[in-house]
Structure formats: structure tokens, C-alpha cells
Amino acid sequence: MKKEQKVLGIDIGGTNIVFGFVNKSGKISNKTSLITADYDAFEPLAKDIFTLVNQQLLKNSSTGIISIGVGAPNGNFYSGNIEFAPNLPWGDKVPVREILNNLFQIPVLITNDANAAAYGEKVFGAAKHMKDFGLITLGTGLGSGIFTNGNLLHGHNGFGGEFGHIIVVENGRFCGCGKHGCLETYVSATGIKITALELLATSHEKSTLSEVKNLTGKVIEQHAVKGDALANKAFDITSQYLGKALANYVTIFDPEAIFLFGGLSLAGDLIFEPTKKYMEGNLMTIFKNKVKLLPSALEQNNAAIVGAAALAWDLL
Ligand SMILES: [Zn+2]
Numbered sequence: 001m002k003k004e005q006k007v008l009g010i011d012i013g014g015t016n017i018v019f020g021f022v023n024k025s026g027k028i029s030n031k032t033s034l035i036t037a038d039y040d041a042f043e044p045l046a047k048d049i050f051t052l053v054n055q056q057l058l059k060n061s062s063t064g065i066i067s068i069g070v071g072a073p074n075g076n077f078y079s080g081n082i083e084f085a086p087n088l089p090w091g092d093k094v095p096v097r098e099i100l101n102n103l104f105q106i107p108v109l110i111t112n113d114a115n116a117a118a119y120g121e122k123v124f125g126a127a128k129h130m131k132d133f134g135l136i137t138l139g140t141g142l143g144s145g146i147f148t149n150g151n152l153l154h155g156h157n158g159f160g161g162e163f164g165h166i167i168v169v170e171n172g173r174f175c176g177c178g179k180h181g182c183l184e185t186y187v188s189a190t191g192i193k194i195t196a197l198e199l200l201a202t203s204h205e206k207s208t209l210s211e212v213k214n215l216t217g218k219v220i221e222q223h224a225v226k227g228d229a230l231a232n233k234a235f236d237i238t239s240q241y242l243g244k245a246l247a248n249y250v251t252i253f254d255p256e257a258i259f260l261f262g263g264l265s266l267a268g269d270l271i272f273e274p275t276k277k278y279m280e281g282n283l284m285t286i287f288k289n290k291v292k293l294l295p296s297a298l299e300q301n302n303a304a305i306v307g308a309a310a311l312a313w314d315l316l
Pocket of ligand 1: 177
């Protein structure tokens with residue numbers, strides 16, 4: 001019997017490592033997850049992945065894996081390393097590609113998590129027929145993947161498209177990257193929370209948010225939907241930063257579309273409408289009403305694995 005060829009997609013995150021087999025249509029199977037904090041080095045983790053994958057392959061004799069795609073914070077496509085990832089405990093340079101390649105003896109491709117999601121959108125999602133688009137991931141931080149002329153922008157050092165760290169406020173909020181005023185300190189789950197707290201501290205208006213103990217992006221969204229003015233203002237401020245930044249993005253890359261993925265993007269009209277308004281308001285006439293602002297078509301829970309696998313499928 002001929003085996004169905006699949007790619008092993010691995011999503012490395014600060015909390016969990018999730019992996020699974022992904023077929024050529026983007027369908028995922030045998031999804032498994034491990035806890036990042038259980039491993040103080042990458043080698044034992046890779047060995048556990050290797051063991052678990054082989055157990056599943058033995059059970060599932062109709063499947064064969066032909067390559068591995070990895071999405072990880074600060075994953076470098078060129079070097080194959082994870083480099084200086086703040087939320088991972090395995091050192092400054094982790095040779096992920098080399099370690100996995102030695103174990104599995106098949107090709108391994110790695111990129112950062114937002115680039116992986118952009119690959120997923122390109123290969124399996126709503127950007128299948130697009131050559132120029134951007135995907136912005138709105139989670140704890142802000143990640144981005146940029147496709148230009150049909151190719152993912154890796155840049156000279158492998159770190160192209162770090163849109164979350166463009167500076168939008170002079171001497172602004174401190175960012176995990178060591179700078180001040182980066183976009184992601186304003187436009188992310190963390191960013192909108194700080195914005196809401198600042199509004200609560202300075203505004204005399206009453207807000208239902210003042211009674212909330214654990215403020216999150218989701219909670220702010222719920223209060224905004226119920227009509228709380230301060231929560232709505234927090235969304236408006238966030239969208240203003242994002243919309244203006246996207247107008248700058250459009251000026252450089254002239255994309256067909258920009259996709260918003262994850263976290264805050266799930267707030268729908270609350271984020272899309274004002275972001276579109278502020279983007280259009282800051283665009284040159286030649287770009288006005290030409291760029292689509294769209295929700296990602298990827299399934300939120302599986303996007304990282306499927307995206308990492310898409311990278312491998314696309315480049316095989
Ligand atoms: Zn930064």
C-alpha cells in the first residue's frame with residue numbers, strides 16, 4: 001500500500017509545543033501537545049517529539065512524513081536557529097533545524113510564528129491567489145508576515161517584517177525587545193489592557209471596567225459590546241495606532257490585502273471598522289479604497305501547526 005505523504009508541523013510556543021501531521025490539503029491529524037516548561041533544553045524535547053511521532057506512525061501505517069515545518073518565536077529561516085526568544089528557556093541560540101534533522105533524517109524548515117501563519121494563509125487560507133499581502137497576528141504581542149511578489153519576506157538576516165517593533169510613540173511604553181514605543185506595546189492584548197488601565201486612571205467617566213479584577217482583551221471586548229464608553233474608547237485608541245501603522249505598511253508594500261489574525265482580531269467590527277477608518281484616513285490617494293482589511297481564514301487553534309507545515313509543503 002502506498003503511504004499518504006504528510007508533513008510534521010511543529011508550533012513552539014512559550015506555554016506549549018503542539019505538533020501534528022498535515023496533509024497536502026492542510027488537514028491536520030494526530031495533534032499532540034507538550035508543556036514548554038517541562039524541558040530545560042531543546043534536545044530532550046526533540047527526542048520526545050521523535051518518540052511520540054514514531055509511535056503514531058507505527059499505529060498509522062498508511063502515513064509517511066517527508067519533511068518538518070517549525071514555527072517558533074524568533075525562528076530564523078536561514079540559520080535554522082531560534083535566536084534570543086524572550087519566552088523560551090533554552091538559551092540564546094537553539095539549533096532547532098540541526099537537532100530535528102539529526103533525529104528524523106528528513107528536511108526541516110523553520111520560521112517565526114507569524115511568518116508561519118502567513119504561509120498558512122497563502123497555502124491553505126484566503127490568500128491562495130494573492131501575491132502581495134500581509135498577515136498581522138494580534139496575540140500577547142503583535143507579529144507579522146509579509147508576502148511580496150509571491151514570496152515571504154525573510155530579509156537579509158532572516159528577521160524581515162518585524163512590524164510589531166516599528167516605533168509609533170516617541171519615548172513610549174517599554175517593549176520586551178528593549179526599545180520604547182513599539183507598535184505591539186499599544187496594539188496587542190497587553191497593549192489594550194494598559195490603554196484601558198490608563199483611561200481608568202485618568203478619566204472621570206464611570207466605567208463598568210473599574211469593577212473588573214483581571215482585565216484582558218476579551219473582557220474589554222465584552223464591556224465594549226455592552227456599550228461601556230471607556231472600553232469602546234480603548235478599542236478606538238488601539239485601532240488608531242493600528243490603522244495609522246497599516247497605512248505606513250501600505251505605503252511601502254502596496255498589498256492587495258492585510259489579514260488580521262487571533263486575539264483582538266476576534267473582536268470583529270470593534271477592531272476592523274475603526275482600523276479601516278484610520279488606515280484609509282492616512283493613505284495616499286493612490287492607495288485609497290484599494291486595500292482589503294480581512295479576517296484570517298485559518299482556524300485559530302491549528303493555524304500555527306498548519307502554517308509551519310505550509311512552509312514545508314510550499315518549499316518542498
Ligand atoms: Zn519592541
